[in-house]
Amino acid sequence: MKFPKLYSRLNQSETDTFPPQVPAEDGEPHKTKRRYESRAMTGAYVLLAIVAAASCAVFGYVVARQNILLRAAMASTAACSPVSSKVSASAPAHAPAHDHGDDHVPAPAPASPPASVPDVKPKPPSKSELHCGNSSTEARAMGCVFDLLTNNWMPEYCADPITDAEYREWVLDPSRQLGAWAFYHDEQGQKQVASEEVLSDLVGSHIYTTTENHLAHCAFLARRMHRLVTGDIAAVAHNTLAHTLHCTRAILKAVESNEPSLKAQIGSTFDVGIVSCLVEDE
Structure with missing residues (x-):
């Protein structure tokens, strides 16, 4: 009995075909082959499980490390917040909202009003x-x-x-x-x-x-x-x-x-x- 040629789902040409499947002459070799294929599939699933477990472990490690770093950053921010509050409270109401970082220059002190010049009228000559x-x-x-x-x-x-x-x-x-x-x-x-x-x-x-x-x-x-x-x-x-x-x-x-x-x-x-x-x- 002859089987037709099989094509892949990529629509290869007629030359890129699988070898013809030859049926076994009796049932025993056929069972042995199925047993072999079942073992191969089981090994593949085990390998996939191992890869998945390793991936999860790596992902969990990365996430845990990020959480640790985030908590450390939050703790540092909380420790610095009182100083920031004092600075904000002492800043003038018209201070700019943006931060200059290390290049911060303190605002100049408000200029004192000029001293009033007394209105001295020249005395008439005696x-x-x-x-x-x-x-x-x-x-x-x-x-x-x-x-x-x-x-x-x-x-x-x-x-x-x-x-x-x-x-x-x-x-x-x-x-x-x-x-x-x-x-x-x-x-x-x-x-x-x-x-x-x-x-x-x-x-x-x-x-x-x-x-x-x-x-x-x-x-x-x-x-x-x-x-x-x-x-x-x-x-x-x-x-x-x-x-x-x-x-x-x-x-x-x-x-x-x-x-x-x-x-x-x-x-x-x-x-x-x-x-x-x-x-x-x-």
Whole structure:
């Protein structure tokens, strides 16, 4: 009896076949062969069991070692946790969450606020008041001068000889409407003051003059104030705001007036006086 050719499950070609199976002529050899195959299979199973047992032993050893290492690591972490807690507690709230490892650099200490600078305002320069006494005699003795422009005795430091000379030239001009030196003891202009020296001795007296001289007084005093602003003189006496307003009103009134003889009238008065002034200390 012939058996067909057998092929493997890999679909080999017809040349890669198993040798033909020849049946035994009687039953005894067939039983012997089956017994042999059974023993071979049993040996193979035993070998597989041994290999499996060895594999399990190796796997168990590896797992056990890993467990030992893991427990050791956990114990080490638990031992270090109190220190970590203290460090975390002492760290500032804004510390970065990531770890720098060995390259950790301590955060700089917060900068202290700058010391407050006291608001010290510079003190105004101290000033001294210069006086000329209470009479023309005392004023002369104290080195003061008579200023015709303001009709006052004053310290020489506060006087301005330039504008004083300009006003003097004005009032002594014979072309003035009532003539030169129009200063009077009375309102009617009947009794004229003799001279500037006499006028300077009339401290506290009431003197009359023309509106023309009064307006000139305001104009030349404005020149003096300009010299003060530009630094040509150091100080000015008789420089109150009230007097400035008085002068500007008088000028505006004269400009608006339609009376041609207004400036020729005796329409202004003044008192001869003594004034002081302030000087900055060096």
